[in-house]
Amino acid sequence: MNNLTTPIEIARPAIIEFGSGLVSATGRWARARGLNRTLVVADAFNAARVDLLDLPGEVVVFGEVKPEPDLPNLEKVLALAGQVKPDLVVGFGGGSAMDLAKLVAVLPGSGQSFMEVVGPEKVHGRRVALFQVPTTSGTGSEGGTRALVTDPATQNKAAVQSRHMLADIAVVDPDLTLTVPPAVTAATGVDAMAHCVEAFTSRKAHPLIDLYALEGIRLVGRFLKRAVRDGADSEARAGLALASMYGGFCLGPVNTTAGHAVAYPLGTRHHIPHGHACALVFPHTLAFNAPVVAEKTELVLQALGLPASADERTVRDATFGFCADLGIEMRLSKLGVPDSDFETMAQEAHAIRRLLDNNPRDLSQAQILTMYRAAA
Missing domain, CATH: 1.20.1090.10 (Dehydroquinate synthase-like - alpha domain)
Incomplete structure (x- = not known):
């Protein structure tokens, strides 16, 4: 175990909005930054309440995130992102939605495939804004730099870690979890x-x-x-x-x-x-x-x-x-x-x-x- 003299780096979103009733801060920040074309990555339940985010401009929703996302699930949302060409990606859901949102924010147009970025700090960069809005209390993915996707061929989870996948803004509204069974x-x-x-x-x-x-x-x-x-x-x-x-x-x-x-x-x-x-x-x-x-x-x-x-x-x-x-x-x-x-x-x-x-x-x-x- 490390001691106080051991170097360490901790990366957190530049802005964290935390508190009840703050979900619409997502749209407020999008307007403040002039972002008008958004791709929301969500599960089916949260796809039905995207209006809570109060996003401006054109909003396209991918509402098919699986509980344990695999490569086909990732490929499907990446294909949609290639068509939409968003200037903002929002992860809206649990860890699965937020993990996919991280990858959607860095892979399209990068020239890199998913397998090329598996591991630590292999992502070249990011061209779009990334906001994370958790709706469960478990993964903490809104504050992290990792994304996990299951490879069906091996039945193993592949992990990508990159500082480029850190959210610009995390909006943590505990009221979004009130409906969780x-x-x-x-x-x-x-x-x-x-x-x-x-x-x-x-x-x-x-x-x-x-x-x-x-x-x-x-x-x-x-x-x-x-x-x-x-x-x-x-x-x-x-x-x-x-x-x-x-x-x-x-x-x-x-x-x-x-x-x-x-x-x-x-x-x-x-x-x-x-x-x-x-x-x-x-x-x-x-x-x-x-x-x-x-x-x-x-x-x-x-x-x-x-x-x-x-x-x-x-x-x-x-x-x-x-x-x-x-x-x-x-x-x-x-x-x-x-x-x-x-x-x-x-x-x-x-x-x-x-x-x-x-x-x-x-x-x-x-x-x-x-x-x-x-x-x-």
Whole structure:
């Protein structure tokens, strides 16, 4: 783990509008910047409420974002962008919509294909404005520089990281999340928590990021159960929106670790929503890492409102209970994931070195297989 003398760079949107009722600030900023031709990238639900953005001029909506976007989904929106030639791209939705919006803002007309920009800082530049408007509290993608797309050929997620994909403006209006159902609220909230926990316990952890990470965990511990129980609790929704954004700040300079690596095959192979997948593996990866990050593990449990401990069994049981109490199904067998697929999943997860190399404790393929079996 890094100390105060270790160099680090944190990139955030130049302007962040945060607060209830601010969604129309998107249009206000578009007018102020003279932007009149917009492509909004959204899922079907949010495509039906684009008017909330109050955008000026010509507005074209791509409303077919998948929950786990793949290359064909990306290619379809890129084709539309090539026709529209927008001067503004707006990501309006969850992490999937915002991730695709990032790529739509940098790829058309660049001469670069998606596969040519996979990896860190390979994007040449950006010619259009990019605004991000999250409608869930989980990914924190509005504040980050990464985009993930699934390659159907390999069933793996390909990650692009570029400072050119950082939003010019993020408009975070917690009121947009008031309609999110309890199950989605729970899963996305755990995703935000996982970003913070994994960054906090990473080999690359840094005091500058620890500030955001620990506060993000505290916000989830304080507000997630409230928002699941009462979706109209505006204070709880605002707390989760802030936790999500803080989690996004953690991803750029530090990133996630084993939790996300072990979770990814559940999404790519079995289409379990990403936040739910993170919840399924969270107790197992946090407990596995506890012996080598004991003090930080205790702080994580305290931030969640649980008794402080670094004992592996205690950590696993306490965090399993935290997720289960949110109404999250915590057994793979109940979700149709066959144990015959565990070995292939473990092999795929173990190959995600960009994340596993950040983990504070070395994790073998056999140990990942043990985690899947424990979650069965």
